Amino acid sequence: xxxxxxxxxxxxxxxxxxxxxxxxxxxxxxxxxxxxxxxxxxxxxxxxxxxxxxxxxxxxxxxxxxxxxxxxxxxxxxxxxxxxxxxxxxxxxxxxxxxxxxxxxxxxxxxxxxxxxxxxxxxxxxxxxxxxxxxxxxxxxxxxxxxxxxxxxxxxxxxxxxxxxxxxxxxxxxxxxxxxxxxxxxxxxxxxxxxxxxxxxxxxxxxxxxxxxxxxxxxxxxxxxxxxxxxxxxxxxxxxxxxxxxxxxxxxxxxxxxxxxxxxxxxxxxxxxxxxxxxxxxxxxxxxxxxxxxxxxxxxxxxxxxxxxxxxxxxxxxxxxxxxxxxxxxxxxxxxxxxxxxxxxxxxxxxxxxxxxxxxxxxxxxxxxxxxx
Numbered sequence: 001x002x003x004x005x006x007x008x009x010x011x012x013x014x015x016x017x018x019x020x021x022x023x024x025x026x027x028x029x030x031x032x033x034x035x036x037x038x039x040x041x042x043x044x045x046x047x048x049x050x051x052x053x054x055x056x057x058x059x060x061x062x063x064x065x066x067x068x069x070x071x072x073x074x075x076x077x078x079x080x081x082x083x084x085x086x087x088x089x090x091x092x093x094x095x096x097x098x099x100x101x102x103x104x105x106x107x108x109x110x111x112x113x114x115x116x117x118x119x120x121x122x123x124x125x126x127x128x129x130x131x132x133x134x135x136x137x138x139x140x141x142x143x144x145x146x147x148x149x150x151x152x153x154x155x156x157x158x159x160x161x162x163x164x165x166x167x168x169x170x171x172x173x174x175x176x177x178x179x180x181x182x183x184x185x186x187x188x189x190x191x192x193x194x195x196x197x198x199x200x201x202x203x204x205x206x207x208x209x210x211x212x213x214x215x216x217x218x219x220x221x222x223x224x225x226x227x228x229x230x231x232x233x234x235x236x237x238x239x240x241x242x243x244x245x246x247x248x249x250x251x252x253x254x255x256x257x258x259x260x261x262x263x264x265x266x267x268x269x270x271x272x273x274x275x276x277x278x279x280x281x282x283x284x285x286x287x288x289x290x291x292x293x294x295x296x297x298x299x300x301x302x303x304x305x306x307x308x309x310x311x312x313x314x315x316x317x318x319x320x321x322x323x324x325x326x327x328x329x330x331x332x333x334x335x336x337x338x339x340x341x342x343x344x345x346x347x348x349x350x351x352x353x354x355x356x357x358x359x360x361x362x363x364x365x366x367x368x369x370x371x372x373x
Contacts, residue, residue: 019313030209233307
């Protein structure tokens with residue numbers, strides 16, 4: 001493997017409190033933004049909600065319009081806004097330069113199950129706005145010399161379907177996290193799995209916090225980006241955990257604190273190369289992908305950055321802290337006064353002795369660094 005950094009001696013765990021404090025502040029900022037916006041929305045329905053949900057989740061319609069000479073997206077948005085639809089999103093179709101997608105939320109204050117009755121008024125307003133660019137073609141756009149555009153497709157999403165999609169998106173994300181926890185607990189230990197899942201939760205919550213603060217739209221593509229982020233973050237964490245497991249076998253006399261620092265430093269080149277290349281690719285999508293790919297690419301950009309950060313700054317310190325607390329409890333149980341039955345006090349349940357957890361390799365002889373952990 002290519003080694004960009006050689007003989008690295010960074011004490012990552014010494015700064016664990018700073019790392020965790022930064023993460024807590026970011027998550028609290030996102031939580032405060034979501035709570036405040038939702039509270040303000042309940043007082044003023046026209047104010048933005050906690051998250052700017054797209055048409056996929058809150059219902060609405062998507063109209064595909066084909067132009068002979070497509071006007072700029074800003075002109076189309078301004079014409080639709082003049083008809084009273086201010087939340088419309090204009091997305092040019094990348095592979096068809098003469099087409100645009102007009103996305104708009106449900107019209108009217110009612111968000112019941114009668115989705116079609118709410119979507120139709122919005123479509124009517126869009127047709128009025130498009131009339132300012134010329135007449136609509138009755139047949140083929142190319143064969144009508146007087147027509148300027150043609151509506152080639154209309155898709156409607158009712159509020160009930162949007163709510164179902166939202167619930168399924170949450171369920172899929174939670175199911176992925178549970179599956180990751182079970183796999184890592186089986187492949188390593190449950191403390192490793194718990195630390196990895198906590199780190200992934202951290203990545204998802206921080207990313208959603210940015211979407212709440214800046215009111216970026218959350219669509220199905222953003223959910224796909226979050227699921228991609230879950231896999232990427234766990235993969236990076238598993239690489240570090242696997243090196244920790246190998247070093248615990250090779251260096252049994254070293255403390256877990258030192259082994260974890262050494263493992264992070266040994267995998268640092270791999271982390272920088274892998275994450276750096278993915279970061280540059282996603283950054284290119286953010287800059288050049290346009291509005292269509294913005295939500296997906298910016299979610300990946302934030303998630304990959306914090307996913308790499310959490311593998312070092314969140315997952316590893318939590319695992320070390322948890323392992324050391326368990327080993328300290330087991331040593332205290334082993335040294336406790338034993339009754340006549342020969343088992344440590346409190347170590348029996350319904351007459352059946354409870355086996356104490358064996359001390360982790362390399363933690364019996366704590367080095368000076370372990371005292372700081």
